[in-house]
Amino acid sequence: MAEKSEKKKRPSRQPMSEQAPEVRRRNFEEVPLGYTPEQAQLEAERCLQCKNPNCVAGCPVSVDIPGFIGLIKEGDFTGSIRNLWSKNSLPAVCGRVCPQEAQCEGVCIVGKKGEPVAIGNLERFAADYERAHGTGELPPKAEPTGKKVAVVGSGPSGLTVAGDLIVKGHDVTVMEAFHKPGGVLVYGIPEFRLPKEIVAQEVNFLERLGVKVENNVVVGRTVDLDELFEEGYDAVYVGVGAGLPRFMNLPGENLIGILSANEYLTRANLMKAYRFPEVDTPIPMGKDVVVLGAGNVAMDSARTAMRLGADRVRVVYRRSREEMPARAAEIHHAEEEGIELFLLTTPTEFVGNDQGRLTGMKCIEMELGEPDESGRRRPVAVAGSEFHMECDLVIVAVGSGANPLLTSDTPDMKLNSWGYIITDPETGKTTKKGVWAGGDIVTGAATVILAMGAGRNAADSIHKYLTLGW
Amino acid sequence: MFKIVKRQEMSDGNVILNEIEAPRIAKKAKPGQFVIMKANEEGERIPLTMADTDPEKGTITVIYMVVGKSTALFKSLKESDGYQDIIGPLGKPTHLEKLGTVVCVGGGTGIAVLHPITRGLKEVGNRVISILGARSKDLLILEDHMRAVSDELHITTDDGSYGRKGFVTDALKDVLEKEDVKLVVAIGPVPMMKFVSKLTEQYNAPTMVSLNPIMVDGTGMCGGCRVTVGGETRFACVDGPEFDGHKVDYDELMKRLQAYCEDEKRCHEDYCRMQGI
Ligand SMILES: Cc1cc2nc3c(=O)[nH]c(=O)nc-3n(C[C@H](O)[C@H](O)[C@H](O)COP(=O)(O)OP(=O)(O)OC[C@H]3O[C@@H](n4cnc5c(N)ncnc54)[C@H](O)[C@@H]3O)c2cc1C
Ligand code: SF4
Ligand code: FES
Numbered sequence: 001m002a003e004k005s006e007k008k009k010r011p012s013r014q015p016m017s018e019q020a021p022e023v024r025r026r027n028f029e030e031v032p033l034g035y036t037p038e039q040a041q042l043e044a045e046r047c048l049q050c051k052n053p054n055c056v057a058g059c060p061v062s063v064d065i066p067g068f069i070g071l072i073k074e075g076d077f078t079g080s081i082r083n084l085w086s087k088n089s090l091p092a093v094c095g096r097v098c099p100q101e102a103q104c105e106g107v108c109i110v111g112k113k114g115e116p117v118a119i120g121n122l123e124r125f126a127a128d129y130e131r132a133h134g135t136g137e138l139p140p141k142a143e144p145t146g147k148k149v150a151v152v153g154s155g156p157s158g159l160t161v162a163g164d165l166i167v168k169g170h171d172v173t174v175m176e177a178f179h180k181p182g183g184v185l186v187y188g189i190p191e192f193r194l195p196k197e198i199v200a201q202e203v204n205f206l207e208r209l210g211v212k213v214e215n216n217v218v219v220g221r222t223v224d225l226d227e228l229f230e231e232g233y234d235a236v237y238v239g240v241g242a243g244l245p246r247f248m249n250l251p252g253e254n255l256i257g258i259l260s261a262n263e264y265l266t267r268a269n270l271m272k273a274y275r276f277p278e279v280d281t282p283i284p285m286g287k288d289v290v291v292l293g294a295g296n297v298a299m300d301s302a303r304t305a306m307r308l309g310a311d312r313v314r315v316v317y318r319r320s321r322e323e324m325p326a327r328a329a330e331i332h333h334a335e336e337e338g339i340e341l342f343l344l345t346t347p348t349e350f351v352g353n354d355q356g357r358l359t360g361m362k363c364i365e366m367e368l369g370e371p372d373e374s375g376r377r378r379p380v381a382v383a384g385s386e387f388h389m390e391c392d393l394v395i396v397a398v399g400s401g402a403n404p405l406l407t408s409d410t411p412d413m414k415l416n417s418w419g420y421i422i423t424d425p426e427t428g429k430t431t432k433k434g435v436w437a438g439g440d441i442v443t444g445a446a447t448v449i450l451a452m453g454a455g456r457n458a459a460d461s462i463h464k465y466l467t468l469g470w
Numbered sequence: 471m472f473k474i475v476k477r478q479e480m481s482d483g484n485v486i487l488n489e490i491e492a493p494r495i496a497k498k499a500k501p502g503q504f505v506i507m508k509a510n511e512e513g514e515r516i517p518l519t520m521a522d523t524d525p526e527k528g529t530i531t532v533i534y535m536v537v538g539k540s541t542a543l544f545k546s547l548k549e550s551d552g553y554q555d556i557i558g559p560l561g562k563p564t565h566l567e568k569l570g571t572v573v574c575v576g577g578g579t580g581i582a583v584l585h586p587i588t589r590g591l592k593e594v595g596n597r598v599i600s601i602l603g604a605r606s607k608d609l610l611i612l613e614d615h616m617r618a619v620s621d622e623l624h625i626t627t628d629d630g631s632y633g634r635k636g637f638v639t640d641a642l643k644d645v646l647e648k649e650d651v652k653l654v655v656a657i658g659p660v661p662m663m664k665f666v667s668k669l670t671e672q673y674n675a676p677t678m679v680s681l682n683p684i685m686v687d688g689t690g691m692c693g694g695c696r697v698t699v700g701g702e703t704r705f706a707c708v709d710g711p712e713f714d715g716h717k718v719d720y721d722e723l724m725k726r727l728q729a730y731c732e733d734e735k736r737c738h739e740d741y742c743r744m745q746g747i
Contacts, residue, residue, distance in 0.1 A: 177689055179508060179515075179555040216557045218689055222494050243691035247703070254696055254703060254722055256729045263692035271514070271686075280514035280540050282730045356725030405689050405708060 013115040014043040025306050025337040028191045028274055032096075032121075037077070040125040044073035046110060047117045054107040055119060061453045063087045065104055069122055081130040084123060085139075089163045090156060090452060092131065092198050093185060095124025097296075098449050099327045131201060138209055142169035147466040150175060150233040152219045152406070155183020156448045157239035157439030159202065160455030161462070162211045168463050172210070173233075175217040180270060183241055184440075185448070187270040188262070190300050192307070193330075196269070220406035225413075225435060235434050235462045238413075238421065239455060242440035244401040248292065252350030253396075257284060257358030261293070261301045261397035268304050286393025289313045290361065292347065293397035294323070299330040301395040302339045313339045314391075318346040318366045318379040344368075344379065348386070350394065360390040400445050407441075420444055428458030436462055471552035472507075475529060481609050484536045485579060486545050487521070493528030495558045501586040502564030502680065502712055505530065506688045508555040509547065514540045517685045519711065520559070521582035530558075533582035533611070560688040561711045564678075568595040569652035573645055573675075574620070575638050575666055577603040577658025581612050583680055584657045589619040591655070597621050599649070601641045603662070607632035639665050646673040653678065656715060660724050667715035677715035681706045683726060698722050 016032045016039075018024070024031050035043065047069045055065040064083055071080035084091045100106070100120040108116035147170045151158045154176040166172045180186055182199040207213060217223060219240075228236055245260035247253055264283070267273040273283035289305040291298050294317035302313045315334070317324060320343050324331060335341070347361040365385035368377035402419035414422045414431040421430055421437040428436040438454030440446055476489035495505060504519040522531035536545045547553070564587045572591050576584035581602055592598045600620040604610035605628045617623045624641040625633030634641060638658075645651065646669070654677040656666040663679040670677040683706050686692045690708035697706050698719035704710065 177557065178687065179557070216555050217494070218557060218560065221560055221689075222498060222558065243687075243689070245691070245693045247693065249703075254698060254726065256726060260693040263686055263694045266686055266692055272512075279512040280543070284729070355728070356722065403690055 010110070010114060011042065011046060013046070013118050014039045014121070016118070016121050021333075021336040021338070024192065025303075026309070028307055030195050031192050031333060034128055035121055035125040037075075037125075037129070040072050040122060040129075041075065043118050043122060044069045047073070048109060050109055054109055055104040055117075058104045058107040060103065060447075060449045061087050061456065063104075063123075065119055068126060069117065069119070072122055072126060077126060077129045078134065080126040081134070084126055088123075088449075088452065089160050090202055090448070091123050092127035093156065093194060093202070094449055094452075095120050095122075095127055096194050097189060097327075099447060101328050103449070131198070139167055141167050141209065144171070145169040145466060147171065147234045148173070148232055149462060149466070150228045150236045151239065152236060153177075153183060153239040153241060153439070153441075154181035154203070154213065155239055155241050155439060155451060156185060157241075157451035157455040158183070158237065159206060160452040161237045161239065161436075161438075161459045163206055163209070164456060164459035165462060166206065166209045166211050168459075170463070170466060173212040173214060174206075175214050175219055175223075177216070177218040177240075178270065179215050181213050181215065183239075187266045188297065188300070190265065190269055190304055192303065193300065218405070220409040225406070225410050225432070229434065234466055235436065237428075237455070237458055237462065238406065238430070238435060238437040238441060239439040239451070240403065240406055240441045242400045242420075242445045243403040245396070246399045246401055247396055248347065248398060250347060250349055252352060252358075252361075255350055255352040255358040256356050257286070257352075257392055258350060258394045258396065259284065261291075261297045261395050262400070264301055264395045265297070265304065268308070274304075274308060283308065284393050285309060286391070287311045288391045289393045289395065290342075290389065290391040291315045291395045291397055293317065293399070294319070294341075295325040295397065295399070296327060296330055298395075298397035299326045299334045301397050303330075303334055303337060305393065305395065306337055306339060310393075314342045314389075315339060316342045316345050316347065316363070316389075318344065319376065320344055320368060323376050346379070346381075347389075347394075351388075358392060358394060360388055361394065363387055363389050400440075402441060402444070413437075418444065426457065427461035428454055429461060434465075471554060472556045473552040474547055474549050477547070477549045480533065480611050481535075485533060485611055486536065486541075487531060487533045488544070488547070489522075489524075489529050489531045490553065490556065491528060492530050492556050492558075495556065496523045496528050496530050497525050499523045499530060499559035500563035501566070501590045502583075503559035503561050504682075504688070504711060505532065505556050505558030505560065506685065507532070507544070507553050507557075509540070509543045510554050513543065513554065515555075515557075515686060515688075516540050516544075517560075517682060517688060517707070519561075519583040519680060519682070520586070522586055530556075533579055535579045557688060560707055562709070564590060564712060566590040566594050571597045571599065571649050571651055572653040572655065573642065573649075573651050574598060574600045574616075575603075575642055575654060575656040575658070575662075576600070576616070577638060577662040578609075579611070580658030580662070580680075581610075581616065584655065585612055585615050585619070587655055587657075588616060591653075592619045592621075596652075599645055600624070601626070601638050601645070603627070603638035603658070604632075605629065637665070638662060639669050642666060642669060646670065646675060651675045654715070655679075660720055660727070663715060663718075664720035667718070667720075671716050678712050679715040679718060680711045681713060681718065681723065682711060683723060684729060697726075
């Protein structure tokens with residue numbers, strides 16, 4: 001019968017509905033709209049429930065992927081989120097921002113022929129379903145241990161440590177330099193990709209569990225690490241991220257109209273400057289915008305500029321499309337929204353008018369030469385290919401480094417030659433007694449899931465230290 | 471919330487003093503450091519250098535001029551109201567050292583910032599000559615405070631309504647002619663700091679200025695506060711706010727302070743701060 005042949009043909013991946021590009025390019029609402037339960041169950045059926053699942057091996061925190069997908073298939077959405085939580089404390093975030101194509105989905109067996117199981121979408125579904133329908137019931141907490149832990153930085157890494165240690169009975173305080181917790185999740189990644197409501201709920205969940213969140217505390221300035229021990233903390237986790245913007249170091253870079261992506265995105269996301277003048281923080285409104293760089297940060301900046309009303313947004317990158325480090329979905333979404341990729345090009349100088357405002361940049365074309373240490377082909381300038389590009393706003397998104405504010409204040413915590421904290425790769429222990437570190441301040445700018453994974457390992461180690469003494 | 475325990479209107483009523491409960495900051499802060507303040511949820515983050523701290527009481531004092539939307543909002547806060555967020559102490563403290571004769575030059579609300587530095591320089595044993603400038607007599611602030619920590623005090627007003635008629639540079643020139651000045655500290659509107667630095671350069675008098683560019687985080691994370699000092703880009707919030715006055719690119723700073731000026735909806739705070747009006 002027809003049924004049999006239909007069964008043989010594997011159903012194709014459930015698409016997730018999205019705001020249409022021509023609409024969303026001018027608003028800040030989330031782009032993908034999520035699965036319905038029916039869609040989620042259909043998608044879950046595509047999973048083969050492998051005995052030795054590639055996907056789990058591809059996940060930096062070894063989420064039991066066939067397990068949580070199997071529960072969705074059975075319609076046990078609550079069971080599914082419980083399963084996810086056992087490995088990943090921020091599934092609503094990870095489902096949205098993990099580079100799945102380079103991790104679980106990249107190695108999913110179904111993807112060998114056709115499209116892989118939409119693991120990220122399913123993870124997001126389970127988390128969103130729980131947020132909408134869950135009881136909000138708190139996980140059980142161990143008896144108080146009487147030990148105090150300070151978590152410095154409230155990004156995904158710090159929040160993971162806080163969540164893990166509070167349920168083990170420790171007294172946990174998160175200290176955040178900004179006036180709002182969440183790290184890059186609130187100041188960097190835009191609303192249209194990760195609604196701030198979700199981050200706020202995750203933090204609220206931790207607070208209901210008993211985690212204290214102190215905003216406006218710059219450790220290294222307001223208080224330093226040694227003083228935290230004097231104040232009675234028994235252990236400290238440092239998860240301060242890689243908050244030092246890199247610039248191009250080209251002539252004219254201090255013209256008005258050239259901002260780091262950190263500044264641009266912080267104004268837009270944390271300060272909500274896209275609502276100016278309803279809020280008090282302004283943001284430059286470029287009409288002809290150039291974004292330098294090709295990672296997630298660059299895509300987020302470009303898409304933000306488009307939403308703020310730019311006529312034209314160009315992403316200028318010195319290598320080719322293959323080398324672009326952004327998530328595939330972000331590049332795809334950006335292009336759909338009308339953002340142009342200007343590849344194999346680099347600026348050599350910024351040009352301005354007599355008021356010190358940017359009017360354009362001198363550029364040169366590049367070609368790919370021999371592979372460099374990173375294995376990527378090194379871009380080299382094409383002689384005689386100089387040209388001028390007009391623009392009124394440049395957002396520099398060419399990476400970030402280690403912010404020395406806290407680390408330079410803590411000489412007994414060893415750093416590597418780039419200024420990142422040296423830790424034991426298994427436990428996250430630093431060279432300073434009682435201090436652990438993880439996330440971007442150890443690895444350099446990486447991913448949410450790696451920052452969380454580091455937090456989880458460190459939390460295990462801190463727990464041992466506080467209960468067993470090692 | 472950071473509660474205002476004392477509020478005072480100074481000068482022509484457009485300069486406001488707030489003493490605010492912020493025990494952690496009060497305990498740590500040193501002269502020359504600043505805080506970033508935000509009044510409410512929708513508010514902007516505004517950097518202000520502290521005018522005083524009281525570690526025992528757990529309070530900090532800031533003095534600011536009302537120049538735009540955000541400081542107008544600050545002004546509307548009454549005693550026992552509060553700021554939603556205050557972050558600090560930020561920036562490097564002033565290096566206080568016994569040098570001999572030092573000159574402290576202040577203009578506008580810069581005098582508020584200058585006062586704890588002057589006191590610090592006096593306490594470590596310097597002979598302190600202070601020069602204060604204002605547009606007119608009623609706009610001069612903290613004269614008595616400055617007199618109490620200075621060995622000598624000169625006042626200039628643009629309109630001659632008090633002290634000497636003219637600019638701080640006129641009085642400074644006389645001092646530089648007579649004295650062996652080891653250090654000049656100049657804090658005030660950017661044009662004032664620029665002209666003071668130009669003058670002291672002729673006398674080879676080391677000069678320190680305190681800059682207040684546009685800031686967001688105040689922790690070295692955004693680069694919005696970049697200034698060119700000695701041909702190099704520095705972040706004022708972490709490398710400063712104090713710099714060698716002879717090396718600062720003031721023209722660039724003045725331009726950068728106008729970044730948001732074209733915005734018809736506001737005359738940006740920073741521009742007005744630079745003007746010292
Ligand atoms: C725009 C942008 C887009 C990104 N997109 C993605 C994506 O799609 N997928 C993905 O996986 N990753 C993405 N990343 C990377 C990811 O966000 C980071 O790898 C991750 O957030 C690192 O987490 P963390 O906890 O180490 O640090 P952060 O998230 O940086 O958090 C550190 C926190 O510490 C605070 N802090 C710093 N110094 C101090 C101090 N001295 N005292 C107190 N607090 C301090 C900071 O204010 C911050 O809140 C993106 C990054 C950016 C900037
Ligand atoms: S590899 Fe793909 S098919 Fe196999 S368990 Fe993982 S998600 Fe399912
Ligand atoms: S204010 Fe952001 S780096 Fe100085």
